[in-house]
Amino acid sequence: MALKTTRSFVKRVRSCFFGQERLADPLHIGQYALLSMQVVTTPLSLARDLWRYGEDDLVVAALVLSAEQVADIGARAGALMLDPDTANAIWPGLPRQGFLLIAALEVLAGSARPAKRSRRRAEKAMPVNLVASEAARWADPMLAEVTRVVDERNRRRI
Numbered sequence: 001m002a003l004k005t006t007r008s009f010v011k012r013v014r015s016c017f018f019g020q021e022r023l024a025d026p027l028h029i030g031q032y033a034l035l036s037m038q039v040v041t042t043p044l045s046l047a048r049d050l051w052r053y054g055e056d057d058l059v060v061a062a063l064v065l066s067a068e069q070v071a072d073i074g075a076r077a078g079a080l081m082l083d084p085d086t087a088n089a090i091w092p093g094l095p096r097q098g099f100l101l102i103a104a105l106e107v108l109a110g111s112a113r114p115a116k117r118s119r120r121r122a123e124k125a126m127p128v129n130l131v132a133s134e135a136a137r138w139a140d141p142m143l144a145e146v147t148r149v150v151d152e153r154n155r156r157r158i
Helices: 005-015 045-053 056-062 065-081 084-090 098-108 134-138 143-155
Strands: none
Touching: 045 056, 045 065, 045 098, 056 098, 065 084, 065 098, 065 143, 084 098
């Protein structure tokens, strides 16, 4: 998933806050703006993605990450999403979850690298401790905790 400068991307950029002021003029293709992006996820969701891409040895480590560590991974994933050339240099042809996986591997494995598998494993083969419905993942208390950490960091930046 490479980010492209399209009308929809420009509209999303225009709707972002920069400091406490909203951009007065619409951005045009070719203009630049300082952006930051944050991916908000949970240890369970990280562990599920790591398992899907063959990183079985990191699943347990992902499950015990703190909200601060998950927020750090999300910040790195957001930075990679805004710099797809760097992400593609690390993992050529990276999948949609690749940005988040690279960031998680940096923290958990100590290096930025592609995952062991380039294609996802089938969901039906997922270990029982990782199986959770979408509703259960949205209700995960760690999601609220990671969101709180990200919101607090954003307040400090303003």
